[in-house]
Amino acid sequence: xxxxxDLGGTDGLGPVPVPTSEPVFRAEWEKAAFGMFSMPxxxxxxxxxxxxxxxxxxxxxAYLLSxxxxxxxxxxxxxxxxxxxxxxxxxxxxxxxxxxxPDAPMPERDDxxxxxxxxxxVKAGAPAGRPSDKVAKYAVGDRVTVIDDSPHGHTRKARYVxxxxxxxxxxxxxxxxxDSAGNGxxxxxxxxxxxxxxxxxxxxxxxxxxxxxxYFDVWEPYIEAAS
Amino acid sequence: xxxxxxxQEEIAARVKALEAIMIEKGIMTTAAIDRLAEIYENExxxxxxxxxxxxxxxxxxxxxxxxxxxxxxxxxMGIGGLQGEDMVVVENTDAVHNVxxxxxxxCYPWPVLGLPPNWYKGPEYRARIVREPRKVLREDxxxxxxxxxxxxxxxxxxxxxxxxxxxxxxxxxxLDEKALAALVTRDSMIGTGAPKAP
Numbered sequence: 001x002x003x004x005x006d007l008g009g010t011d012g013l014g015p016v017p018v019p020t021s022e023p024v025f026r027a028e029w030e031k032a033a034f035g036m037f038s039m040p041x042x043x044x045x046x047x048x049x050x051x052x053x054x055x056x057x058x059x060x061x062a063y064l065l066s067x068x069x070x071x072x073x074x075x076x077x078x079x080x081x082x083x084x085x086x087x088x089x090x091x092x093x094x095x096x097x098x099x100x101x102p103d104a105p106m107p108e109r110d111d112x113x114x115x116x117x118x119x120x121x122v123k124a125g126a127p128a129g130r131p132s133d134k135v136a137k138y139a140v141g142d143r144v145t146v147i148d149d150s151p152h153g154h155t156r157k158a159r160y161v162x163x164x165x166x167x168x169x170x171x172x173x174x175x176x177x178x179d180s181a182g183n184g185x186x187x188x189x190x191x192x193x194x195x196x197x198x199x200x201x202x203x204x205x206x207x208x209x210x211x212x213x214x215y216f217d218v219w220e221p222y223i224e225a226a227s
Numbered sequence: 228x229x230x231x232x233x234x235q236e237e238i239a240a241r242v243k244a245l246e247a248i249m250i251e252k253g254i255m256t257t258a259a260i261d262r263l264a265e266i267y268e269n270e271x272x273x274x275x276x277x278x279x280x281x282x283x284x285x286x287x288x289x290x291x292x293x294x295x296x297x298x299x300x301x302x303x304m305g306i307g308g309l310q311g312e313d314m315v316v317v318e319n320t321d322a323v324h325n326v327x328x329x330x331x332x333x334c335y336p337w338p339v340l341g342l343p344p345n346w347y348k349g350p351e352y353r354a355r356i357v358r359e360p361r362k363v364l365r366e367d368x369x370x371x372x373x374x375x376x377x378x379x380x381x382x383x384x385x386x387x388x389x390x391x392x393x394x395x396x397x398x399x400x401x402l403d404e405k406a407l408a409a410l411v412t413r414d415s416m417i418g419t420g421a422p423k424a425p
Contacts, residue, residue: 008330008382010354016346016367024268024342029239031264032246034342035255038263038309043254048386052332059230066232068333068348073242076249086248094244099236106243106257107250114259122266125338127312128386156384158330160357172313172387192385202357209361212378217385 002150002159004060009160009203026067033069036076038121039114045079048126049182053154054078130189132174136220138193142168143226146195146218154182157222165226166197169215177219190219267342275306276339276390277411281404283316284395293392294318301339311338311388317381318392319418324372325391326364326418327381328356334383336390340416347417357382368419391418399425 007013025031037051046054054075055063063071080086098104138144148163156178172192180188194215199208233241249255279301283290293300297314301307307314314336317325329335330353335343346352355363360378364370372378381389393415399407402425414420 006331007350007354008357010350011358013351013354016351016355016363017349018344018346018367022345024272025264026345027235027239029242032242032255032260034267035260035263036242036245036249039255039259040249055332061228061230062232064350067235067238068345070233070238070242073238073245076245080245080249085252085254086245090248091241091244094247095237095240098240098243098247102236102240104243107247109250109253109256111253111256111259114256115262118259118263119266121309122263122271123308125307125309125312129313156331158382158384160330170315172385175386192387194387207358209359209378210374211376212360212380214357214380214382215389216382217387219385 001056001152001154003056004063005056006158006160008158030067030069033072036072038118040076040080041126042114042117042121043085045076045083045085047176047181048128049154049176049178050079050184051075052178053182056154128175129172130174130176130187132189134174134189134191134220136171136191138168138171138191138220138223138225140168140171144168144193144195144218144223145226146222147224151179153179155179156217156219158216160202161195161197161216161218164197164201166195166201166216168193169196170194172217175219177221179219179221190221192217192219193223195223267337271308271338272341273339273411273413273416274408275341276336276413276416277408278404279304279306279339280392280411280416281408283392284399284407285404290392297390306338308338310334311336313386314339314388314390316392317379317389319394321376321394323377323379324418325379325381325389326356326360327383327389327391328353329383330354330357331382331384334386334388336388339390340413344413356380364419368414370420391416393422396422396424 055071145165174189177190199212297316333348410423
């Protein structure tokens with residue numbers, strides 16, 4: 001989708017707000033929201049690609065103006081409701097309760113398996129590499145062009161590289177294809193490559209900063225041999 | 228266009244509502260939330276990446292392995308895991324300065340840098356660092372890269388996780404690995420700053 005999340009090259013947003021220091025979590029609710037990737041992931045709400053697509057479907061103004069971890073709460077709600085596990089009216093009602101009773105305690109429940117899962121998933125991760133017998137169409141050194149289209153749904157084909165030509169710098173093997181998995185489809189692994197683009201190619205000779213390049217990872221269906 | 232931008236109080240209440248319901252449904256527990264937060268507050272952070280960098284500065288064979296396969300080299304030190312399943316380390320030299328971003332979301336190498344700072348995840352940095360990196364580094368981070376040095380921006384659009392091996396500062400010849408690690412900042416591994424001077 002051509003969403004506001006696809007920020008690369010957007011002008012007019014102003015300086016980067018860099019504080020001298022900040023805590024890892026700025027509020028208690030950020031800790032709970034941070035738990036809303038790995039635990040609902042374990043419960044089958046989403047993989048990482050679908051998780052991102054849920055965030056991308058926030059209203060653009062809310063996306064830009066809300067604190068980061070609200071994005072995570074949004075995508076959990078999106079998929080929880082879609083799967084019938086969560087109910088919008090119930091969330092609204094409970095939200096109202098916590099607005100009026102901000103210090104009300106959480107329900108109590110122990111789950112040693114979940115606690116063990118948290119430590120295990122942080123250590124082991126969730127690799128995206130998937131074996132495939134697909135033969136790579138391209139190799140390091142090939143000149144390729146990113147196909148200039150605007151797919152609906154989730155994609156990692158950022159607008160600022162569409163139609164641009166670069167050189168393959170690395171080949172990473174086959175990995176889960178976000179344009180399938182992020183849209184509710186199978187993992188459908190595809191070859192992933194790192195493509196190097198010059199600043200001039202991306203922004204034009206006049207606007208480009210001197211002596212610079214941008215590396216961007218593409219899945220094989222994103223590219224074609226440069227003409 | 229109608230959209231309500233929630234206040235902090237409203238967000239906190241919404242998140243509590245989701246948390247409470249998911250606890251009741253067997254999806255979350257407060258103990259697991261607290262443990263996960265504690266890991267990234269106290270255990271997994273840029274001190275791990277700094278240890279890797281210091282080892283690379285003192286051990287040329289390790290550095291070669293780190294550049295060849297960062298995931299495996301970090302695993303030698305017991306470092307790796309979530310959001311760093313496939314890591315690539317890119318080296319700063321006299322001729323090249325690297326900087327990482329994720330223009331589409333917030334991808335960042337958690338096992339070596341911990342969770343990203345808010346500015347890394349915010350729209351300003353993600354929008355501008357690919358278009359005017361020298362200007363962002365100079366004006367927003369006070370870090371000047373001469374035009375003679377190539378700026379390479381790594382946009383983490385796939386699950387590959389890039390991070391920067393900064394150049395070893397001058398005047399550190401006598402320092403051991405531990406003293407060197409203390410010079411390595413988070414921003415020097417993002418590419419928005421230099422290591423501290425000895």
